[in-house]
Amino acid sequence: MSSQKISLTINGESVEAEVEPRTLLIHFLREELNLTGSHIGCETSHCGACTVDLNGKSVKSCTVFAVQANGGELVTIEGLANGTEMHPLQEGFYEAHGLQCGYCTPGMLIRAYRLLQENPDPSDDEIRVGISGNLCRCTGYQNIVEAIRYAADKINQAEGAD
Amino acid sequence: MSDAQEMTLEEREASIGGIGTARKRKEDARFIRGQGNYVDDIKLPGMLHGDFVRSSHAHALIKSINSEEALKVEGVLAVITAKDLEPLSLHWMPTLAGDMAAVLADKKVHFQNQEIAFVVATDRYAATDGIQKVVVEYEALPPLIDPKTALDDDAPIIRDDVADNDEVGQGKRHHPNHIFEWQVGDKEATDAAFEAADITISEDIAYPRCHPSPIETCGCVASMDATNGKLTVYGTFQAPHVVRTIVSLITSIEENKIRIVSPDVGGGFGNKVGAYPGYICAAAASIVTGHPVKWIESRIDNLSTTAFARDYHMTGELAADKDGKILAVRAKVLADHGAFNTHAQPMKWPAGFFNIITGSYDIPVGHVKVDGVYTNKAPGGVAYRCSFRVTEAAYLIERLIDILAQKTGIDKAEIRMRNFVQPEQFPYNSCLGWEYDSGDYPTALKTALKAVDYDGLRKEQAEKREKGELMGIGVATFTEIVGAGPVRNCDIVGLGMFDSCEIRVHPTGSVIARLGTKSTGQGHETTFAQIIATELGIPSDNITVEEGDTDTAPYGLGTYGSRSTPVAGAATARAARKIRAKAKKIAAHVLEVTEQDLEWEIDRFKVAGSDVSITMKDIAMAAYSNIPEGMEHGLETTDYYDPPNFTYPFGAYICVVDIDRFTGDVKVRRFYALDDCGTRINPMVIDGQIHGGLTEAFAIAMGQEIVYDETGNVLGASLMDYFLPSAVETPEWETDFTVTPCPHHPIGAKGIGESPNVGGVPAFSNAIVDAFAHLDVTHMPMPHTQGKVWKLLNELGLNK
């Protein structure tokens, strides 16, 4: 099968690759680039385990072709922390017990990362609606909501202090 | 000696991070960074991908399988069928229930999406291309979908392979589609009690077929190393050691040449207990090709083939006196096990522990009869976040007691109070054969009623009814039986259901512990370290817990049925105590006193009545350098724990719903869950387990069902149709607790993971039915979808 050249930025680094046009973004990330933090739970765009941030939007990378990300800017779970310093969301999930098996967690974190940029001070209900494209079978969401709240407060406080 | 001496006792206690502390989870560090290592993350050199050609029919003969075109597809290396596996005797595999299951369909297919051929290719895209090109010719047979017709004289025979056998692994049977009949209790006395009773009630209560559906599906990577003949299988296994033994038994590869590894597992809930064709085919393909082979299940394959749960068609009856005191319980069940009996219960228990249907109530006599049947549906019958068939039992009794309350006009909380086993009756022997270990049911319910202002709610409900509004209050006071189990009556393929823990204390006083269980999200790396921390006085941060690699972990039966804490947790405490006993001898030697002079204090042995002491850390070093004569060096041990009894966690749940009488929309206004799991190891983890279990209960009660049409097409086996609630639908949970320690467990713990599912489902159902109770509605079939609720509203004319 003929392949196509793509170039994009992933977690701040530029990446060039040859991909088959039919290759899904999630498979490109996981199998070609070994970025296995984003997971697969359905491949039908329902579960959100594969969520990545593409050009400032949360997308389900199981329903995007790698070639569609050509020229784009991508953030995955691997790019969320600042070196060894955890993102406030990662800290929130740890502090509030926002994860159990951890399988939904990377997608959930990347979705929350965008949510807090769309709405820096969301109510609990807004958080629930904001993550409704990401399914979790373990936590019952309550602690995830708390974790995102924790991060929002922390970010807002830091900004208030500036 | 150290700073520790300047700390107060409380500070020292706190620095340990032991039992009772809401310690943050150790495993989180990798998961929040995307550094977890799940099976699909594993990539081995030269690895191939395999996937299945699946049946489009529910019941058909296979006339031919043509792989010619598939083998021409670029990247496709092999197409494996039953014929290819036959010489290795791998085309069928024995099930945990004594039946046989087809690995690849052998001459006929028994359910839709059954595995027919395994296509092996260089990557998953090529495998999919190959699958499209395999041509299967079928001759359709009449399908059998409704279990109620399975035992009819003219029912189509599903299992030609065993049609003439008078048993299929679980006792005598009387029809080619019959699997087993299981009875327990005193039938005569029960029938007599029903004859004589003032009040009897009876209800047909079905628990629909549903599916655990963890976000990670099943999968494996099998790798045969031709140079040393060792087969390594990484996979989503809740019970890795059992898998190793079974693989050895069916392949005749010696167990030392098999290594089973469960890496991080993305949720299990019973789905990952069983052995599936994908595992066998990947292993066979690796042996044949000499390459590692990966198989990862798609979501549709997951929902439609591996491990359904429930599908219990129950008729339940209670006999009672005028005061609502229950005199007898009777249940008849038709259990749909699908095409092969692959349910995963301890072998002597074809219907699991369904005879826990006495629940929390002191019922003098009872009788249960369960018949298992084959249908043209996917095989399974797993315990979906519950102990074996316990959620079915709890659902039945909790629904029945509500119906009895309605019939007698007694309040639903009050009737429970009147029937509870009383605290002083423990250990309590139930009429159906269990010895309940401990409990205080009245206190639990009273606490719950007070917390929600139950009387106030009932008043509000009465006022709302006046106005034609629908409000329901659901009460569930469940008792579980978990922690399988005593080896005398629990085994899987002959392996006793003990569990194990090995502890090694290093010279500098840190620890590695390995267990026979396998966390699928419960946080064992955190909580088991806490048990050791308390027992040994070593900070839990210095304790590494490992599970899931059969080359290193001691033999154990795995994680399911809430058995990790009751069984492996007990082994952990006992192993630690063995170490402490040795440490005491070393302490006496080092301090030049006798053991009788020593007392234990948090993290050290102290000479009674003096300031002289030695910490566990220092004892650890001494164990490798300065030991009494005749003692062996080191500070290591293993404990295999055979529990003397099961544990019986319980709880009192209250759910309040408001129902829109025009749209059928059900709003959960409040859900209060009081759980008693005995000693609480980590309150944060416990609350997390309850939140998750209640959410699964909510999913089951409100929407989960695997539906088949009359020709055996599985409808809606995708997340488009199968209900996994999002954060929007999921209610807020309120948790509470009482503590009644388990008398026979070394630290008094009972297990928590499954209580919220077992108690949650009836609490939701009871709340919804209660909203209609004043209109003489006694039961509504699950799941309570908006459509079904609306239909009832429409029938009752309430939406006008």
Ligand code: FES
């Ligand atoms: S894998 Fe992409 S949404 Fe489920």
Ligand code: FES
């Ligand atoms: S933590 Fe397991 S699916 Fe969310």
